[in-house]
Amino acid sequence: MSVQEIFDAVLDLDEDVVVELVKKEIATGTDVSKILNEGLIGAMDEVGKRFTAGDLFVPEMLMAAQSMKAGLDELKPHLAQGATATRGAVIIGTVKGDLHDIGKNLVSMMMEGAGFEVFDVGMDVDTEKFLATAKEKNASIIAMSALLTTTMPAMEEVVKAIREQGLNLKTMIGGAPVTPAFAQKIGADAYCEDAPAAVEAARKFIA
Ligand code: B12
Incomplete structure (x- = not known):
């Protein structure tokens, strides 16, 4: 179990697994910023690259985004003020x-x-x-x-x-x-x- 698995689950478009893994990582005490940046945001960066390269299409991009969002919803209550990667x-x-x-x-x-x-x-x-x-x-x-x-x-x-x-x-x-x-x-x-x-x-x- 690791943040890499969250990254992989987003790319596998598996919302339930993303949620389960995020919950487990939080319970293990993994830094929430790491889960956010390396797991969820990292995976969406990869999704964007694959879409641009034509290796993935709109339905997959939507499902990946939904999986990411489900993981993010789990994470949000644990994100201390200022610990998010909020850009603006x-x-x-x-x-x-x-x-x-x-x-x-x-x-x-x-x-x-x-x-x-x-x-x-x-x-x-x-x-x-x-x-x-x-x-x-x-x-x-x-x-x-x-x-x-x-x-x-x-x-x-x-x-x-x-x-x-x-x-x-x-x-x-x-x-x-x-x-x-x-x-x-x-x-x-x-x-x-x-x-x-x-x-x-x-x-x-x-x-
Ligand atoms: C689904 C759809 C509908 C659904 C909308 C459901 C919904 N919840 O969105 C429904 C059935 C409601 C609908 C209704 C109508 N529709 Co319609 N619809 C479509 C359809 C088939 C797909 C649009 C879509 O979702 N594409 C998939 C998404 C992912 O693509 P996208 O929206 O282009 O978004 C991508 C990029 O454009 C970009 N992007 C989008 N938004 C933004 C915003 C920013 C800030 C940035 C940076 C990027 C960005 O990024 C997105 C993701 O990569 C299109 C045909 C088409 N091929 O576009 C017609 C189409 C848009 N509809 C059309 C028409 C005419 C209508 C109606 C007037 C039909 C009618 N007579 O009632 C009504 C208008 C209702 C209204 N007032 O808006 C015409 C428009 C023609 C024109 N030149 O104006 C189209 C082109 C169909 C056609 N060939 O005639 N429609």
Whole structure:
């Protein structure tokens, strides 16, 4: 039994085993930061690499993220203040008028797995809610998803409001119809085509 086994269980997409192993490691007295960083976050890093290399696909990535999240839920009560690998707060949501949330959920879970403090505001989220939550949580990043061409303009509205209010917030956008050219046009700080790319971009923002 070791942290390596947790890493392996996440890659085996075995949620029950991940939970069981995390519980055992906590009971054994293993450093919770080690379980988090080497077991759970390490495994999600590997999942991201395999996805980018084309060795693993969206369903597997979702299952790995769910396994990681289940392990994280076990770990959370044991993580003393400051002992987490938290990199910074991210507000994530699907924009106003849009009810697609599968990709957004995946990005949210991968970011959480990478050590970001993620506040998922759900779908059909308007500009006011994005900004109010970002202020309340003292966030560094607003991440927006859109799957409909008709809801993409809502992203521009958020970017514009951030600029107008002079807020120190990075924006990242994604979703099937979104392109790098669109991101540039509306002044978003990053476009990412998938969840691992979103993690990489967020890491650059919060070094
Ligand atoms: C599942 C689905 C639905 C489900 C959504 C369920 C849910 N809980 O999400 C339901 C049935 C509800 C639905 C409804 C509709 N849908 Co629909 N739907 C899809 C479908 C088949 C798959 C989307 C999906 O989940 N993909 C899998 C995920 C993992 O991929 P992804 O979302 O692209 O996310 C990845 C990346 O894009 C990126 N990413 C995503 N978000 C973000 C955010 C950030 C910040 C970053 C960095 C990256 C990032 O990372 C993700 C993971 O790698 C697509 C077709 C398609 N191939 O895209 C149509 C599609 C998006 N739907 C479409 C339409 C038209 C509709 C409806 C209008 C249909 C209708 N007439 O009622 C409604 C709209 C409802 C609404 N108001 O939103 C069209 C959109 C056309 C367009 N150009 O606008 C599509 C393209 C189908 C089509 N070919 O016509 N839909």
